Amino acid sequence: MAERADQRARPDILWPAVRSVVMVAMSYRPDTDPLALLERRDRGVIAAYAQRRDYHEVLKGKLKELGGYLSAKGDVRVKVFCDTAPVMEKPLAEAAGLGWQGKHTVLISRGHGNWLLLGAIYTSADFAPDEAGTDRCGSCRACLDVCPTQAFPAPYLLDARRCISYLTIEHAGPIAPEFRKAIGNRIFGCDDCLAVCPWNKFATEAADARLAARDDLAAPPLAELATLDDAAFRRRFAGTPVKRTGRDRFLRNVLIAIGNSGDPALAAAAEDCLTDRAGIVRGMAVWACGELLDHAACRALYERHGADETDPMVGAEWRAVLDLTDPAAAETAGP
């Protein structure tokens, strides 16, 4: 993001022909409370926006339709964007009067709450600007207080490095130990700060049937997800935003959720991943076993699967686990 800051700050650097921007928002209000799923520890929680068809595809189609309409009206050139370009979608949506950026930094509208996805049409036409949105957060701070990783250093300011959405979707390597417990059973994204916003009571149903949630993504069993290989992952998540992480990172998240389940019955699923070809999966499988099994069991697993480990990251996970359950063992534990 830092590399293209100039284009974010100035739409005309991204596209010199731009004169006005048309902002659109599309509702994806979930039918159930996303927070309720956090109690079902044997299940994985996928953020509401990702339990359905990829919005980039759906929204971009609609943006192109609207862009085509504008072009047909006159000599107007257009470029459409949805999430992937250096475009300040939230500040632009606020400036266009769609709502305001709440203290959680996401755009809220009075009619739809914060369950909105945004898109932009840069146009070469000189449209008269709408009135900008007005901040209606008042003294509320529900979103700031609910955040499991304290990712808001101040209202309206997010430290993305602490956000579970960033950690589970965008972050490529192992997830730092300090965040693992707080992640709970969230396996792709996080909706906590969105779910508590009182403005959601005014949210109307998702507008487009193509954005209907898929039942099989509502509360998938962790044990089942831990068995996915590349092909099965692609089949299961084709057409949804989840495919973005790829199978290995997704399994990393699933194993963290298994470690947090408190359910020793799920240890078998973690054990099966100790021999995975991906280091990141093996590493989180070690951590999950350490959370669910006692020291003797961990030690036995180490003898069987960990002694020959060549990946330093996985070796460090073994050391941490054996260290944690028996400090004396750390002296002798492998790589």
Ligand code: B12
């Ligand atoms: C990077 C990114 C992330 C990062 C960082 C999030 C963040 N808050 O910026 C991570 C991975 C954490 C993330 C998470 C999520 N994201 Co996201 N993300 C983006 C992305 C690609 C860029 C956002 C951005 O520019 N951030 C940079 C910061 C600095 O900007 P900011 O938050 O807008 O806030 C500052 C600016 O507004 C600044 N400001 C105000 N005016 C101006 C003017 C200028 C010129 C400048 C330079 C700055 C500025 O002051 C604010 C305070 O610092 C946008 C798509 C896009 N192109 O906009 C989607 C987007 C923001 N994400 C979206 C969604 C849905 C999510 C999640 C809800 C997904 C989930 N359930 O897991 C979470 C929400 C977490 C949260 N509380 O924000 C939606 C939000 C829709 C909405 N209603 O607002 C977007 C708009 C995608 C879309 N097209 O719909 N996301």
Ligand code: SF4
């Ligand atoms: S999405 Fe979750 S982790 Fe990120 S800021 Fe909101 S509550 Fe915190």
Ligand code: SF4
């Ligand atoms: S929860 Fe409260 S403070 Fe946070 S965005 Fe919603 S209204 Fe604003």
